[in-house]
Amino acid sequence: MRWIWLTWLSLSLGLCGYYGYQVYASDDKSHFLIGETSVGHFQIELECSACHSEVFGGMESVNESCIGCHAEELEDAHDSHPKSKFTDPRNADRVDILDARYCITCHTEHQPERTGEMGVSLPDDYCWHCHQEVGEERESHKGLAFDTCASAGCHNYHDNRALYEAFLLEHADEPVLKALARKKARNWRAWHQAVHPDTESLSSGSYPEQLETRFDSAAIAGIHQDWLGSAHAEAGVDCVGCHQVENEPVWTDSPGMNSCAGCHTLQTDSFQAGKHGMRLAQGLSAISPAMSRKIFTEESQSLELSCNSCHQPHQYDTRYAEVEACLGCHADDHSLQFSQSPHGQLWEQARTGLMPEDQAVSCATCHLPRETRRVKGHEKVWVNHNQNHNLRPNEKMIRSVCMDCHGLGFAIDALADQDLIQRNFTGRPAERIPSIEMAIKREQEAR
Numbered sequence: 001m002r003w004i005w006l007t008w009l010s011l012s013l014g015l016c017g018y019y020g021y022q023v024y025a026s027d028d029k030s031h032f033l034i035g036e037t038s039v040g041h042f043q044i045e046l047e048c049s050a051c052h053s054e055v056f057g058g059m060e061s062v063n064e065s066c067i068g069c070h071a072e073e074l075e076d077a078h079d080s081h082p083k084s085k086f087t088d089p090r091n092a093d094r095v096d097i098l099d100a101r102y103c104i105t106c107h108t109e110h111q112p113e114r115t116g117e118m119g120v121s122l123p124d125d126y127c128w129h130c131h132q133e134v135g136e137e138r139e140s141h142k143g144l145a146f147d148t149c150a151s152a153g154c155h156n157y158h159d160n161r162a163l164y165e166a167f168l169l170e171h172a173d174e175p176v177l178k179a180l181a182r183k184k185a186r187n188w189r190a191w192h193q194a195v196h197p198d199t200e201s202l203s204s205g206s207y208p209e210q211l212e213t214r215f216d217s218a219a220i221a222g223i224h225q226d227w228l229g230s231a232h233a234e235a236g237v238d239c240v241g242c243h244q245v246e247n248e249p250v251w252t253d254s255p256g257m258n259s260c261a262g263c264h265t266l267q268t269d270s271f272q273a274g275k276h277g278m279r280l281a282q283g284l285s286a287i288s289p290a291m292s293r294k295i296f297t298e299e300s301q302s303l304e305l306s307c308n309s310c311h312q313p314h315q316y317d318t319r320y321a322e323v324e325a326c327l328g329c330h331a332d333d334h335s336l337q338f339s340q341s342p343h344g345q346l347w348e349q350a351r352t353g354l355m356p357e358d359q360a361v362s363c364a365t366c367h368l369p370r371e372t373r374r375v376k377g378h379e380k381v382w383v384n385h386n387q388n389h390n391l392r393p394n395e396k397m398i399r400s401v402c403m404d405c406h407g408l409g410f411a412i413d414a415l416a417d418q419d420l421i422q423r424n425f426t427g428r429p430a431e432r433i434p435s436i437e438m439a440i441k442r443e444q445e446a447r
């Protein structure tokens, strides 16, 4: 009998090896896909090795790849349920119920029929498995259904930064609109002055002479004019700064992301961490609207996402990038409603100079938020180009964006209202989420 087993084994291994090899070596992997991946990953689903980094790595290695791409983001979010909570022996009983040490316990792939929003592949009452006692013992939570723990405005599994009791109490009495309602102002001039005190603005852009034989002088004069009015001329970035990459003496007519990357690392890295650039991060062709299932304008279907999609050379007018550029592609209800919204009207005033720019809200205010970081020893306000960083669950936007201008309670209510989001925040939230009141009540009871 032994030889039968041995033959079977070697045949199986051979087959595995064959398929394994095919999966890793072949160019077209689509017929190996055992089921679509979640909305978060469909852009890279044929790049099997992004998740299956080892041929026979199993669950551990898939899990390692999740962490490889998402660890920083979860750390930024002060993840309420990090792996360390579950390797703690005191919580072993909970791991027996649901092995939360592994991402794929809750986020499996290739099973669209059981995968919901944010790639969660568990039934809605998963909190219950580990926190039964809260519903039974806590006065404020009695009678609440267990599939409501993680509904809008209450709790999340990972990111609870805007929802912790202490935070709710600290911001309990804030008005709908703060007296000083403004976002961070960009400070690149001051930063640039501090870091490169010797830079001089340029007025004559130099370029190879042969350019004049290929482009007519009016076109070049127009380009020169645009460049002259841009931050690049002001900061001493010459034509060759973009058109000749890495000291190669070869002029290119079409600088792409790689030519920007050397000077704009934070922007390039964050761009590639979100849905606009995640394919480029894998060395794949750029995403275009035609590849997505979301709603886009007819004209944009075949455009490929790059830095130039929002930043037209050579003006680099960031106000154009903040709304007009987006609406060149995005055409769902939410996007189209923006112009009529209170925010959209403020934006129109700021765009035409009638009000300070830092008091207005654009698409980018919410989706590409300004952040502060020490760069080369000095604080710099920069723009996070990962538009997924604060998108879901949308409570992430409360601290990073809304609270610059609105009170916590109003922001929680507004983001819990799906219809209001659909109308791009035209109107008031329909419901009051009682989180703050519950926190106040519990504090009073504890006294």
Ligand code: HEC
Pocket (backbone or CB within 6 Å): 023, 029, 030, 032, 033, 034, 037, 041, 044, 045, 046, 047, 048, 049, 050, 051, 052, 058, 059, 062, 104, 107, 108, 109, 110
């Ligand atoms: C975004 C990450 C991701 C990508 C990309 C991906 N997979 Fe998977 N794959 C998973 C996860 C997660 C599982 C489930 C692992 C588990 O539950 O043990 C899985 C399971 C599988 C399984 C079943 C293995 C088993 O032990 O049950 C196969 C086969 C598979 N993937 C093939 C592929 C192929 C082929 C590709 C490329 C065409 C691919 N996968 C792309 C994440 C991915």
Ligand code: HEC
Pocket (backbone or CB within 6 Å): 066, 067, 070, 071, 073, 074, 077, 098, 099, 100, 101, 102, 103, 104, 105, 106, 107, 118, 120, 150, 155, 156, 157, 158, 159, 392, 393
């Ligand atoms: C016990 C179940 C569970 C485990 C284990 C788990 N998640 Fe999640 N994850 C969720 C739920 C539920 C959501 C939906 C949003 C929320 O409630 O935080 C989510 C959302 C996310 C999101 C999108 C929202 C966000 O906050 O960024 C990412 C990314 C994510 N998980 C990655 C991971 C990774 C990586 C791991 C492994 C280190 C992991 N998850 C482990 C349940 C889980």
Ligand code: HEC
Pocket (backbone or CB within 6 Å): 039, 040, 041, 050, 051, 062, 063, 065, 066, 067, 068, 069, 070, 103, 104, 107, 109, 117, 118, 119, 120, 272, 273, 274, 275, 278, 388, 389, 391, 392, 393
């Ligand atoms: C090669 C990098 C990479 C790997 C590997 C990877 N992801 Fe992702 N994941 C992304 C990117 C990029 C997005 C889309 C942007 C975003 O939502 O943050 C995404 C989206 C998600 C989302 C959806 C977030 C939402 O807003 O809907 C979840 C959940 C998630 N990933 C969890 C996982 C888990 C679990 C694994 C391991 C099986 C994994 N990821 C592997 C890069 C990766």
Ligand code: HEC
Pocket (backbone or CB within 6 Å): 079, 080, 081, 085, 091, 094, 095, 098, 099, 100, 126, 127, 128, 129, 130, 131, 149, 150, 155, 156, 157, 160
């Ligand atoms: C696999 C078990 C497990 C699941 C599922 C789970 N938790 Fe937890 N949770 C824990 C453990 C363990 C702790 C830490 C010990 C404790 O506080 O009981 C914790 C702590 C918490 C805390 C306190 C957080 C902090 O940072 O101090 C909150 C709030 C919470 N969980 C909410 C939830 C919600 C909401 C869900 C569902 C979205 C959920 N948990 C799902 C095991 C789990």
Ligand code: HEC
Pocket (backbone or CB within 6 Å): 205, 206, 207, 211, 215, 220, 223, 224, 227, 232, 237, 238, 239, 240, 241, 242, 243, 253, 254, 255, 256, 308, 313, 314
């Ligand atoms: C900040 C980077 C940057 C700087 C500085 C810059 N360019 Fe460009 N240039 C670009 C990009 C990006 C494109 C368009 C690439 C594309 O569409 O493929 C471009 C395109 C061009 C083209 C081709 C236009 C066409 O119709 O095909 C010419 C010519 C040109 N630039 C000349 C100049 C001159 C002259 C200067 C200096 C006065 C200059 N550029 C400065 C980034 C730059």
Ligand code: HEC
Pocket (backbone or CB within 6 Å): 188, 192, 230, 231, 232, 235, 237, 241, 242, 255, 256, 257, 259, 260, 261, 262, 263, 264, 307, 308, 311, 316, 317, 318
């Ligand atoms: C040689 C370095 C260099 C290169 C290459 C470069 N930039 Fe810049 N860029 C700068 C500097 C310096 C500034 C002004 C200071 C700042 O904002 O950091 C700037 C500013 C900007 C701004 C802000 C403009 C404003 O009005 O506030 C944008 C947008 C921009 N660059 C986009 C790009 C894009 C897109 C590319 C690639 C096509 C690119 N840059 C290539 C150095 C560079």
Ligand code: HEC
Pocket (backbone or CB within 6 Å): 186, 188, 257, 260, 261, 264, 267, 268, 269, 271, 276, 306, 307, 308, 309, 310, 311, 318, 319, 321, 322, 323, 325, 364, 365, 368, 370, 381, 382, 383, 384, 385
């Ligand atoms: C989806 C549209 C979009 C894409 C794609 C895009 N940007 Fe931007 N970028 C913006 C917007 C909008 C702003 C201004 C936001 C603000 O002022 O609040 C901006 C600002 C900037 C700035 C100035 C602010 C800062 O962070 O210092 C730089 C530099 C920049 N982008 C570089 C890049 C580079 C490099 C790429 C490609 C890797 C790129 N951008 C791709 C929309 C985009």
Ligand code: HEC
Pocket (backbone or CB within 6 Å): 043, 275, 276, 287, 288, 289, 292, 293, 294, 300, 303, 304, 305, 309, 310, 321, 322, 323, 325, 326, 327, 328, 329, 330, 363, 364, 367, 368, 387, 388, 391
């Ligand atoms: C050239 C077309 C184009 C431009 C310009 C553009 N986008 Fe996108 N956007 C896309 C595509 C394509 C996706 C990926 C959709 C997907 O993954 O299904 C996307 C994804 C997004 C997402 C994530 C959607 C999700 O559900 O995960 C947001 C948010 C977004 N864009 C906002 C913006 C904003 C804000 C601007 C302007 C600052 C902008 N986009 C400019 C084409 C564009």
Ligand code: HEC
Pocket (backbone or CB within 6 Å): 294, 323, 326, 327, 330, 332, 334, 335, 336, 338, 339, 343, 361, 362, 363, 364, 365, 366, 367, 391, 392, 393, 394, 397, 415, 421, 424, 425
């Ligand atoms: C005041 C903040 C705010 C403004 C301004 C805003 N958005 Fe959004 N956007 C949101 C929120 C919140 C969501 C929903 C996230 C969630 O819960 O899935 C969203 C979702 C999206 C999505 C994903 C929709 C989907 O199919 O899942 C896109 C694309 C988008 N916005 C583009 C835009 C564009 C383009 C503009 C400007 C014309 C804009 N947004 C203005 C807050 C804003």
Ligand code: HEC
Pocket (backbone or CB within 6 Å): 177, 181, 182, 183, 342, 343, 346, 358, 359, 360, 361, 365, 366, 397, 398, 401, 402, 403, 404, 405, 406, 411, 414, 415, 420, 425, 426, 427, 428, 429
């Ligand atoms: C830069 C400041 C600023 C930021 C950031 C901001 N808003 Fe606003 N918002 C305003 C102003 C100003 C108004 C107009 C108030 C008025 O007209 O009375 C407004 C109006 C609104 C309205 C309509 C209120 C009404 O009475 O019609 C809603 C809803 C809203 N904001 C939600 C949000 C949410 C949610 C966020 C975060 C995702 C956000 N806002 C971010 C300044 C801001």
